[in-house]
Amino acid sequence: MNPNSAYWQIISASVAGSSHEKQALPCQDAHIYREIDPHQFIVAVADGAGSASLADVGAQLAVKTATQLIEEYLSSVEDTATVDWNTQLLAVVNQTKQAIEAEADHRDILARELATTLILGVITDSTIAIVQIGDGAVVVEDQQGTLMALTIPASGEYLNETTFLVSPNALESAQIHVWSGMPKYLAIFSDGLQMLGLKMPEGKPHPPFFSPLFRFVETIGDRTEAEQQLISFLRSPRVNQRTDDDLTLILAAKMPSSAT
Amino acid sequence: MHEFSGHKRSPFLCLLTKTPLCALFIVDDSLVFWVMWMVRVKNQNMRLEEAVEFAENPEPRCPCVLLLDTSASMQGEPLDGLNVGLMTFRENLIKDELAKKRVEIAVITFDNQVKIIQDFVTADRFEPPMLTAQGQTYMGTAIGEALDMIASRKAEYRNNGITYYRPWVFMITDGEPQGESDRITEQAIKRIRDEEANKQVAFFAVGVEGANMERLGEIAERTPLKLKGLDFREMFIWLSASMQTVSHSKVDEQVALPPPGWGTV
Numbered sequence: 001m002n003p004n005s006a007y008w009q010i011i012s013a014s015v016a017g018s019s020h021e022k023q024a025l026p027c028q029d030a031h032i033y034r035e036i037d038p039h040q041f042i043v044a045v046a047d048g049a050g051s052a053s054l055a056d057v058g059a060q061l062a063v064k065t066a067t068q069l070i071e072e073y074l075s076s077v078e079d080t081a082t083v084d085w086n087t088q089l090l091a092v093v094n095q096t097k098q099a100i101e102a103e104a105d106h107r108d109i110l111a112r113e114l115a116t117t118l119i120l121g122v123i124t125d126s127t128i129a130i131v132q133i134g135d136g137a138v139v140v141e142d143q144q145g146t147l148m149a150l151t152i153p154a155s156g157e158y159l160n161e162t163t164f165l166v167s168p169n170a171l172e173s174a175q176i177h178v179w180s181g182m183p184k185y186l187a188i189f190s191d192g193l194q195m196l197g198l199k200m201p202e203g204k205p206h207p208p209f210f211s212p213l214f215r216f217v218e219t220i221g222d223r224t225e226a227e228q229q230l231i232s233f234l235r236s237p238r239v240n241q242r243t244d245d246d247l248t249l250i251l252a253a254k255m256p257s258s259a260t
Numbered sequence: 261m262h263e264f265s266g267h268k269r270s271p272f273l274c275l276l277t278k279t280p281l282c283a284l285f286i287v288d289d290s291l292v293f294w295v296m297w298m299v300r301v302k303n304q305n306m307r308l309e310e311a312v313e314f315a316e317n318p319e320p321r322c323p324c325v326l327l328l329d330t331s332a333s334m335q336g337e338p339l340d341g342l343n344v345g346l347m348t349f350r351e352n353l354i355k356d357e358l359a360k361k362r363v364e365i366a367v368i369t370f371d372n373q374v375k376i377i378q379d380f381v382t383a384d385r386f387e388p389p390m391l392t393a394q395g396q397t398y399m400g401t402a403i404g405e406a407l408d409m410i411a412s413r414k415a416e417y418r419n420n421g422i423t424y425y426r427p428w429v430f431m432i433t434d435g436e437p438q439g440e441s442d443r444i445t446e447q448a449i450k451r452i453r454d455e456e457a458n459k460q461v462a463f464f465a466v467g468v469e470g471a472n473m474e475r476l477g478e479i480a481e482r483t484p485l486k487l488k489g490l491d492f493r494e495m496f497i498w499l500s501a502s503m504q505t506v507s508h509s510k511v512d513e514q515v516a517l518p519p520p521g522w523g524t525v
Contacts, residue, residue: 200315
């Protein structure tokens with residue numbers, strides 16, 4: 001078996017919450033994933049604040065800017081094993097925050113109208129480097145089958161208050177986690193799914209939530225059909241009985257190479 | 261013991277005779293394979309929705325204390341309106357799948373006694389009380405009671421790992437504090453001011469016909485609203501809609517509430 005022909009299989013979806021559909025609001029979640037090569041990819045998930053008039057714009061700008069910056073940085077790096085992710089991720093977050101503030105200036109609005117959370121991650125075969133401002137979470141299962149959360153949803157005393165990129169204490173509150181190991185599965189989601197997938201308030205991942213989803217991303221046949229399945233799951237009555245928030249889910253599985 | 265056919269039994273028959281779907285189809289192995297394939301395809305189509313199990317998390321709570329003046333002057337139409345309004349409040353909340361499990365209602369009445377007539381209960385289990393009127397208006401004492409109830413409730417939530425939204429106190433009165441010492445009223449005013457500043461509670465005051473709006477303005481931080489006539493029903497519809505908004509999606513510090521059409525500033 002040639003380990004170098006192993007690759008990551010990724011699928012994702014963002015759907016507008018049923019409450020937003022009722023109010024004819026757009027989906028205020030945004031996400032991007034970008035495969036650099038079969039062994040490395042970037043993910044970004046952003047959730048716009050419900051009270052921000054241009055939350056969808058803020059979220060889209062955040063994921064676009066953050067992934068662009070990380071991609072540029074990675075293309076300048078020879079050996080990713082030498083990267084100081086703590087410093088790099090914070091720098092990218094800071095620049096993304098500034099980009100949002102600049103956009104607010106440009107539109108002549110308050111920065112809070114573009115308020116959004118942000119999760120940004122760089123995943124390789126042996127490292128997962130994450131920075132998170134606000135809520136949502138990143139969950140990984142390693143090759144030994146151990147399931148763990150790399151970040152937990154950040155909130156203040158009240159459930160509906162979290163930190164945003166435009167918040168004054170955004171950088172101080174940022175969770176940064178650089179995990180080394182042998183990742184097999186990954187799930188990144190915005191806060192709509194956190195009460196379904198995590199035991200709160202500890203933020204412990206609930207295995208029967210993630211196992212079927214990991215099996216699903218591992219056995220994707222027709223990609224379009226699989227995307228439809230993921231979307232209909234997120235729109236299903238069972239899910240909507242528990243949350244009417246916007247939902248974003250990115251799933252990834254490390255696929256072993258086939259024997260030649 | 262059933263015999264489904266005269267043919268030699270295939271090993272698959274033994275599995276399939278357990279499922280009603282297959283009871284009619286047993287002839288030979290090729291048909292058996294087809295049936296098993298159909299069952300598996302059907303299961304794949306239900307895969308994620310059926311297979312994914314959710315973590316058991318208690319619903320986040322949105323506590324709301326209704327602080328109601330039942331002094332003698334409320335007797336008659338105002339109190340009748342209030343009683344009907346409470347029923348409207350409940351009816352509207354329970355129509356919302358999330359709000360009915362998340363909004364918790366407590367009711368405190370004040371006249372010359374302060375009574376907790378309903379401790380915190382989720383909207384789907386709230387039975388609106390029938391209120392009666394008498395006596396003076398121990399408003400300051402009642403405010404203290406409401407804020408104490410909220411502090412206790414938060415401690416209970418924290419001890420039980422339950423997340424919550426910023427609590428509301430919604431006070432309805434047709435007068436002003438009467439029959440209690442100024443000191444008590446002053447204490448209540450200070451507590452409201454401090455707790456609003458620390459974002460511990462959101463305190464709203466509504467004045468009914470006859471209310472001393474100026475005095476209410478001194479007591480509550482937020483500008484009190486004057487009810488138009490006795491339109492309690494509209495007010496409670498607004499309150500239930502506001503509770504629904506708070507109990508749903510994430511918002512920044514300021515909740516964007518529906519504008520009150522039932523009152524004036």
